[in-house]
Amino acid sequence: MSKNGEGILIVVSGPSGVGKGSICRALQQRHADVCYAVSATTRQPRQGEQDGVAYYFISEEEFLRRRAAGEFLEWAENFGHYYGTLRSEVERLQQQGKNVILEIDTQGAMQIRSVCPSGVFVFILPPSLEELQRRISGRGSEPPEVQQVRLMHAQQEIEMAPMYDYQIVNDEVERAADQLMAVIRAEQLKRNIKKEKADC
Numbered sequence: 001m002s003k004n005g006e007g008i009l010i011v012v013s014g015p016s017g018v019g020k021g022s023i024c025r026a027l028q029q030r031h032a033d034v035c036y037a038v039s040a041t042t043r044q045p046r047q048g049e050q051d052g053v054a055y056y057f058i059s060e061e062e063f064l065r066r067r068a069a070g071e072f073l074e075w076a077e078n079f080g081h082y083y084g085t086l087r088s089e090v091e092r093l094q095q096q097g098k099n100v101i102l103e104i105d106t107q108g109a110m111q112i113r114s115v116c117p118s119g120v121f122v123f124i125l126p127p128s129l130e131e132l133q134r135r136i137s138g139r140g141s142e143p144p145e146v147q148q149v150r151l152m153h154a155q156q157e158i159e160m161a162p163m164y165d166y167q168i169v170n171d172e173v174e175r176a177a178d179q180l181m182a183v184i185r186a187e188q189l190k191r192n193i194k195k196e197k198a199d200c
């Protein structure tokens with residue numbers, strides 16, 4: 001997907017509740033060249049989540065129709081709901097020269113690796129499983145049995161961390177955001193060198 005002159009595609013995964021969203025929002029607010037691609041989902045909005053900002057909240061019927069039309073770069077089913085990255089959203093932002101962050105699960109990340117091997121894959125880890133459990137239950141938006149499923153799923157996701165290019169521990173959002181930005185800047189430098197060599 002990414003061509004010379006286009007921004008980098010940064011795929012950020014990590015267990016539910018690890019704080020990926022807070023890290024990505026912090027980067028987007030501080031760096032004009034970093035943008036978060038809004039995914040589509042069939043799950044209900046949580047309190048405070050706005051359509052078109054947190055997600056595009058769409059019906060299952062619409063999701064399946066758009067999936068059949070090939071509108072998703074990748075998609076996955078999580079906790080009984082569909083989630084997918086809109087191809088048009090990523091292309092629009094990359095064409096503006098933005099470095100585009102996809103905050104997606106490990107199933108989606110592996111699909112992106114096959115269609116966009118030049119992407120940068122970053123896994124966000126919690127400081128500990130106990131802390132993750134505290135964060136998931138602290139969110140208070142879901143019943144305990146759903147929280148339990150999310151925690152079990154989180155453990156499975158964490159096992160995938162070694163497949164990623166980078167791992168960042170989110171013990172503090174600001175610090176984790178700085179580390180993610182350092183990864184993006186380092187990747188930009190690496191690509192500039194490669195491009196210069198190709199131009200010689």
Ligand code: 5GP
Nearest residue numbers: 016039075076078083084085103104105108
């Ligand atoms: P949540 O319901 O907590 O917002 O998200 C549940 C999981 O779905 C998280 O792991 C999140 O990263 C993942 N997710 C969000 N958007 C997408 C997407 O577009 N594609 C895939 N594959 N996963 C997504």
